Amino acid sequence: MEKTVDVRRRQVLIGGAAAVAAVGSVSGEALAQAAKSKPLPKYAEWKYIDSLIIHSSNTMETRRTAFGTSVITPTDILFVRNNLTPPAESITYDPDAWELSLQGVNNPRRITVGEMKRMGVETVATVLQCSGNGRGFFKHKTSGSQWKVGAAGCSIWSGLPVATLVKAMGGVADGMKFMTGTGGEVIPAGVDAKKVMVERSVPLRALESAIVAWEVNGEPLPVAHGGPLRLVIPGYYGVNNVKYLKQLGFTAKETNANIQASGYRVRDIGKKGEPSQPSMWEMNVKSWINHPGEDGGSVNAGMLQLHGVAFAGVNRVTRVEVSIDGGRSWKDAKFIGPDLGPYAWRQFVLPVRLESGSYTLVSRATDAKGNTQPVDRVENHRGYGHNGWKDHGIRLNVA
Amino acid sequence: MEKTVDVRRRQVLIGGAAAVAAVGSVSGEALAQAAKSKPLPKYAEWKYIDSLIIHSSNTMETRRTAFGTSVITPTDILFVRNNLTPPAESITYDPDAWELSLQGVNNPRRITVGEMKRMGVETVATVLQCSGNGRGFFKHKTSGSQWKVGAAGCSIWSGLPVATLVKAMGGVADGMKFMTGTGGEVIPAGVDAKKVMVERSVPLRALESAIVAWEVNGEPLPVAHGGPLRLVIPGYYGVNNVKYLKQLGFTAKETNANIQASGYRVRDIGKKGEPSQPSMWEMNVKSWINHPGEDGGSVNAGMLQLHGVAFAGVNRVTRVEVSIDGGRSWKDAKFIGPDLGPYAWRQFVLPVRLESGSYTLVSRATDAKGNTQPVDRVENHRGYGHNGWKDHGIRLNVA
Numbered sequence: 001m002e003k004t005v006d007v008r009r010r011q012v013l014i015g016g017a018a019a020v021a022a023v024g025s026v027s028g029e030a031l032a033q034a035a036k037s038k039p040l041p042k043y044a045e046w047k048y049i050d051s052l053i054i055h056s057s058n059t060m061e062t063r064r065t066a067f068g069t070s071v072i073t074p075t076d077i078l079f080v081r082n083n084l085t086p087p088a089e090s091i092t093y094d095p096d097a098w099e100l101s102l103q104g105v106n107n108p109r110r111i112t113v114g115e116m117k118r119m120g121v122e123t124v125a126t127v128l129q130c131s132g133n134g135r136g137f138f139k140h141k142t143s144g145s146q147w148k149v150g151a152a153g154c155s156i157w158s159g160l161p162v163a164t165l166v167k168a169m170g171g172v173a174d175g176m177k178f179m180t181g182t183g184g185e186v187i188p189a190g191v192d193a194k195k196v197m198v199e200r201s202v203p204l205r206a207l208e209s210a211i212v213a214w215e216v217n218g219e220p221l222p223v224a225h226g227g228p229l230r231l232v233i234p235g236y237y238g239v240n241n242v243k244y245l246k247q248l249g250f251t252a253k254e255t256n257a258n259i260q261a262s263g264y265r266v267r268d269i270g271k272k273g274e275p276s277q278p279s280m281w282e283m284n285v286k287s288w289i290n291h292p293g294e295d296g297g298s299v300n301a302g303m304l305q306l307h308g309v310a311f312a313g314v315n316r317v318t319r320v321e322v323s324i325d326g327g328r329s330w331k332d333a334k335f336i337g338p339d340l341g342p343y344a345w346r347q348f349v350l351p352v353r354l355e356s357g358s359y360t361l362v363s364r365a366t367d368a369k370g371n372t373q374p375v376d377r378v379e380n381h382r383g384y385g386h387n388g389w390k391d392h393g394i395r396l397n398v399a
Numbered sequence: 400m401e402k403t404v405d406v407r408r409r410q411v412l413i414g415g416a417a418a419v420a421a422v423g424s425v426s427g428e429a430l431a432q433a434a435k436s437k438p439l440p441k442y443a444e445w446k447y448i449d450s451l452i453i454h455s456s457n458t459m460e461t462r463r464t465a466f467g468t469s470v471i472t473p474t475d476i477l478f479v480r481n482n483l484t485p486p487a488e489s490i491t492y493d494p495d496a497w498e499l500s501l502q503g504v505n506n507p508r509r510i511t512v513g514e515m516k517r518m519g520v521e522t523v524a525t526v527l528q529c530s531g532n533g534r535g536f537f538k539h540k541t542s543g544s545q546w547k548v549g550a551a552g553c554s555i556w557s558g559l560p561v562a563t564l565v566k567a568m569g570g571v572a573d574g575m576k577f578m579t580g581t582g583g584e585v586i587p588a589g590v591d592a593k594k595v596m597v598e599r600s601v602p603l604r605a606l607e608s609a610i611v612a613w614e615v616n617g618e619p620l621p622v623a624h625g626g627p628l629r630l631v632i633p634g635y636y637g638v639n640n641v642k643y644l645k646q647l648g649f650t651a652k653e654t655n656a657n658i659q660a661s662g663y664r665v666r667d668i669g670k671k672g673e674p675s676q677p678s679m680w681e682m683n684v685k686s687w688i689n690h691p692g693e694d695g696g697s698v699n700a701g702m703l704q705l706h707g708v709a710f711a712g713v714n715r716v717t718r719v720e721v722s723i724d725g726g727r728s729w730k731d732a733k734f735i736g737p738d739l740g741p742y743a744w745r746q747f748v749l750p751v752r753l754e755s756g757s758y759t760l761v762s763r764a765t766d767a768k769g770n771t772q773p774v775d776r777v778e779n780h781r782g783y784g785h786n787g788w789k790d791h792g793i794r795l796n797v798a
Contacts, residue, residue: 048618067617068557068614068616068617068618068619069520069522069557069614069617070522070555070556070557070614070615070616070617070618071522071555071617072471072555072616072617073617074473074474074616074617074618075473076475076618077617077618117704118701118702118703118704119702119704120704120750121468121704121706121735121748122735122736123468123469123470123735123736123737123746124736124737125736125737156469156470156471156736156737157469158467158468158469158736215467215468215469216469217469217471217473217616218466218467218468218469218470218471218472218473218476219447219467219469219473219475219476220467302517303517303518304517305516305517305518305519305520307520336520336521336522337521337522337523337524337555337557338522338523338524338555338737338738338739338740338743339737340737340739341737344737347522349519349520351519
C-alpha cells in the first residue's frame, strides 16, 4: 500500500494517444485503473479522477485515501452530489449578473450577486456532507448512492452573510419560522415541479450563520458546487446548502416540495416519508480514520501515524479517541493543524507502534455539548445520518 | 470591471479547435486574451492560466484580481518561482521513495519520505512569498522578475516537524548554528555547482517551526511546488523553502553557494552581494488591497467592500488600516474568516461608500511586535523585501 504510484490526473489526460503522450511517463497500471472508472461528467471534468469514486454523473465520492491532512479538502477532489442535472456551465461566466429573489422579508426584491458583493463579505469554513454519507454501511436494501466516507469535505466559503442581506431588506417579515432556499436547476417540461425541485426549508435559527456564497477555497464557485451562488448553512447537511440559489424566502411553513415534505426524513425501515419525521438539518458528531488506507489494507510493522477527521455539525468537536482493537480500549488522539472554527473538521492523529497481526482501527468523537458517536448506526429507511463508529472502522493487516 | 466574463480555464483547453469545442461557449474575448499569454510550462500546465501572469517558464505570478477572500490560495493559482529548471515530474510518482540525507546531527543518515510519514505529521499554514515580490515597483533597473503583488500566497502544508526528525537522529551536533537545505535539481554538466545550486542556510532558530512537507492544501505536493519533499520554514521568504529537498544539514557556517553567499542579500544599488549583508530570511510586515481590482481600474459609485491580505512573517499581523485618499486619513479594516495561525495571512475588509471621483486606495499593516509598514520602499540593488505601502496602492476611478 505504501508503494502505490501517485499520479494525480485529470480526465482530459486520458482521452487518447496524444493526450497520454502529453502527460509523460504515466504508469500503465494507473492508466488501466483510470480506464476502468466511469468518466467524469463534463461539468466536473477538471477534477482529479484518481481521487474520486464516480457513482454516476451526479454523484462522485472522494476516496478515503485521497483525504490529506492539510485540513481543507481541495475543490479538485471534493465530492459532488446533485439532485437534478446541473444547469449549463455558462451561468458562471458572468457570476455578478446572477439574480436572487428575496421573499418573506419586509421589503422583498431581486438582487444580483454584483450588488451583494458591494454589501459585505464574510468567510466561513464548514464541513459539507451528504445526508446519506455512510449509507454504504447499512445492510438493508437502501436506495441512493452507496457512499462510504467520502461524501464529505471541509471547505472555506466566501459570500454575504444572510443576516446582512435580510437587514438591508427590512428584516424578516412577521411570523416567519423557516428559511427556504430554491435551486436554479431547469425543471424538465411536463414534470410536476414540486416532485423534483430542490427547495429546502431550515429553521430560522440557521439565519445567523448562513451565507450566500460565490467563492469556495479561494476560487469562484464552479457549477459543480453550486456556482454562481450557493446557500451555505454551516453545520447543516449538504441538501440544505442549495445550489444555483435563485430564491431565498422566509416562510411560516416548510416548503411542500417533495425533497422536504417526504424526502430527507429519518424514519423506520419500510415507512414512507412525511413531514412529522425528523428532517436532515444539523449534522451529528462524527469521525473516521483516513490513514492507513482503505478497509482491508495492509502495512509493514512499526510506527504508524493513524489520522483522520472529526466534526460535529453546529457544535465544535472537542475530543477524538482512537482504538486499534475495535473499541475495547481507547486512547486520546491529538488534533493537528489550524482550527478553522466550530463548523470545520479537525484533523486528528495518534502515533502507534504495531507489531504483526490483525487490527481494527476505529475512532470516536465527542463535541462541546458532550455528544459522543454511538457504537452502531441508527437503522433508518434511507440510510441517513450514519455516525456509528463501528461501521467506519478499518481492518488492517500488519505484516 | 464588474462585468468581466469569468471563465476559469486550463491551458489544455486552448490547444486547438477540438479543444475549444470541448469547453463550450467560451467567449472570443477570453480566448483572445489567453492566446496572447505565454504558455504554461508542462510541469504547471494544470494551473489556471487566466489567473496567472506568466513571466517565464520558471516564474508565474498570481493576478491581483485572482486572489479570493477565502484565506487560502488554491494551488491552481499559486505563484511559481524556480531558480533552476525543475526535475522531471516522475520524481513525484512514488513520493514515499524519495530520500533525504540528514547531516550535522549526532546520528546522520538517509531517510525516505515513507519512513518520515511513520514518524509524525503536522500541519501549518504559512504565507510563501518570493523575496522579490514587489520588485516591479522599483524605479531603478533591477534584474529579476518584475513581480507586483502576486509572487505570494497562503497555503496549508503537511509534513514532519524538523524538530521530530532531528530528535530521532540524536539531536543537532555541537556547534551548529545554521540549518542548510539543498535542492534536488539536476545541475547541468560542466557548470560549477556552487554557482547555480539551490542551497540555503537559515539561523538555527528556524528549526522549531520548520517542517519537511509532502502535502500542500490537502493534496500531494506537485513538482511545481517542490514535491515530493519541500523544506517549509513558516514566515521565511520563499527561497529558503527549498524544493526537492535532498539534504538537510546543520552547519557551523552558512553555505558558500552563490545563492546564499552573494544572492538574496540586501545591499545598496550598484553594490555586489556578499555575506556580511542581510540575508532574506524572516519576512517583514506587509499588506495590499486586492479588490476592487488592478491599479487604474474603474467602478460605479456606491458601497464597496475593499479587501486584501496582510501578514507579518514570523510575527502575527494584528492590525490593518486602509486609506482611500492615498494615506492622508486612515480607518481600521476588519479581519474576516478563520485565523490560520501566526504565519498565515489574514483577509481584511473595509466597507466604504464612494462617490464619483478619483481615489488612491492603500493599506498599512501592523504586527504583534509593533512593526508597521513604512510609506516607501527601502531602495536596494535587487529590489528585495518591498513592504512600502505607497507603491502597493490602487488608483481607482469611480464613475
